[in-house]
Amino acid sequence: MLDATIEAFFNERKDAWLKKNLNASMEEGEVREQEQACEDVFALKNWLPNAAKRAGQISLATHPCTFSHPSARKNKNGYVSSIIAKADRVADGFLRSGNLQVEPDALGNAAALDVYKFLTLVMADGDTLLDHIQQDSELAKNLLARAGGNADELKSGFLEMVAAKDEAITSSKIKQVYFPVAAEEKGYHLLSILSHSGHIFEMRQRLDKLRFSDETKAARELKRNNQFSAAGYQEIYNLTTIGYGGTKPQNISVLNNQNAGKAHLLLSLPPELSPRSVRLPTRNFFGDVLYPKQLQQTFEAFHRLLNADHNNQKIRNARDYRIQEYLDQLILKMWQVRRAFAEQPHTRPEHLVAYQKQWLFPEHEAERTTDVAWLNTVIDDAARHFIFSYQKVVGKSAIQLGDTELEAFSRIIEQSKEALL
Numbered sequence: 263m264l265d266a267t268i269e270a271f272f273n274e275r276k277d278a279w280l281k282k283n284l285n286a287s288m289e290e291g292e293v294r295e296q297e298q299a300c301e302d303v304f305a306l307k308n309w310l311p312n313a314a315k316r317a318g319q320i321s322l323a324t325h326p327c328t329f330s331h332p333s334a335r336k337n338k339n340g341y342v343s344s345i346i347a348k349a350d351r352v353a354d355g356f357l358r359s360g361n362l363q364v365e366p367d368a369l370g371n372a373a374a375l376d377v378y379k380f381l382t383l384v385m386a387d388g389d390t391l392l393d394h395i396q397q398d399s400e401l402a403k404n405l406l407a408r409a410g411g412n413a414d415e416l417k418s419g420f421l422e423m424v425a426a427k428d429e430a431i432t433s434s435k436i437k438q439v440y441f442p443v444a445a446e447e448k449g450y451h452l453l454s455i456l457s458h459s460g461h462i463f464e465m466r467q468r469l470d471k472l473r474f475s476d477e478t479k480a481a482r483e484l485k486r487n488n489q490f491s492a493a494g495y496q497e498i499y500n501l502t503t504i505g506y507g508g509t510k511p512q513n514i515s516v517l518n519n520q521n522a523g524k525a526h527l528l529l530s531l532p533p534e535l536s537p538r539s540v541r542l543p544t545r546n547f548f549g550d551v552l553y554p555k556q557l558q559q560t561f562e563a564f565h566r567l568l569n570a571d572h573n574n575q576k577i578r579n580a581r582d583y584r585i586q587e588y589l590d591q592l593i594l595k596m597w598q599v600r601r602a603f604a605e606q607p608h609t610r611p612e613h614l615v616a617y618q619k620q621w622l623f624p625e626h627e628a629e630r631t632t633d634v635a636w637l638n639t640v641i642d643d644a645a646r647h648f649i650f651s652y653q654k655v656v657g658k659s660a661i662q663l664g665d666t667e668l669e670a671f672s673r674i675i676e677q678s679k680e681a682l683l
Contacts, residue, residue, distance in 0.1 A: 317377050325457060398664050546614070585671055621682070
């Protein structure tokens with residue numbers, strides 16, 4: 263007795279054959295003749311040998327070359343080698359062969375597609391009929407024996423669909439990459455870049471289910487009527503549909519033909535990043551964020567005050583005012599950096615000066631008022647950076663400032679220390 267799946271396969275084809283060859287105008291005798299002819303065509307002793315001869319016209323492949331170019335299958339060197347990628351499933355987070363279980367594709371003579379469908383029938387144990395034939399299972403032996411001929415010849419014929427050729431043949435119509443090998447080998451590997459058609463059409467099926475399933479349609483209808491939906495639904499925007507094979511999708515592959523030659527492409531554009539208004543420090547806030555040129559006018563005015571012929575209260579107040587301008591810019595940059603670190607919690611420079619992590623990272627906000635040792639360091643570094651920036655802007659004409667000026671600048675900055683917390 264035939265396996266139920268195999269019997270259903272033949273019954274389906276018999277029905278299709280009779281529907282094509284019978285019509286209402288036939289007499290009873292003609293109908294019986296056609297029915298007998300149908301039985302003869304699909305009798306195992308006739309159909310299996312015929313199918314075994316045609317199996318070599320179809321090649322099983324996971325990465326059909328015809329997706330690169332419809333005419334890539336054959337060239338002057340013969341037929342391009344069929345690639346069947348076999349990879350184990352590994353929880354490595356990659357979308358690749360082996361991690362996504364999809365049915366293999368096939369390419370070749372469209373007239374032999376019935377043989378492909380026959381050999382890829384899934385039996386009760388989960389293996390395909392082709393797997394059973396390769397393994398010489400009892401199911402395969404019983405099936406081939408019912409043909410009444412040479413079972414080994416039939417097996418060899420069916421296995422032509424997955425036969426590996428001794429020579430690897432590629433095509434100039436496939437994208438090629440010369441990949442350098444180890445230096446001692448002094449050469450390159452020629453790689454042919456191919457598409458995994460199983461992944462392509464698995465994505466289409468999942469997208470179509472996501473967009474057009476009965477559940478999604480029902481949820482959309484509820485939304486249209488302003489009604490609540492517990493499940494909801496998802497939308498995928500900016501899809502593009504690509505066609506393979508034009509009006510003859512069967513010339514590309516079996517899966518392509520089953521999907522009418524249409525597949526979906528997700529939007530593939532670089533992300534739109536919001537420009538940062540401030541550079542984040544990586545090692546030192548003062549050197550990485552607070553540039554001397556940003557306050558060029560302040561330091562030039564400060565230099566003129568230092569060169570004034572007299573030294574009175576008005577001049578001293580004006581010098582303090584320029585130091586305050588510098589401090590205002592420092593505080594502005596401080597808050598910009600703090601905000602950026604708060605909005606981007608993954609951005610934490612490892613080599614930033616230790617006390618500046620406490621000063622700038624939002625997670626240390628509660629510690630700033632309990633331990634103020636870091637604040638004295640900020641004040642001292644700010645005073646030193648003010649002197650350095652002044653000398654950088656003014657250049658050779660800058661007046662050399664010493665420890666006395668440094669202490670004076672630190673006292674002025676310290677008066678606004680609450681703003682640095």
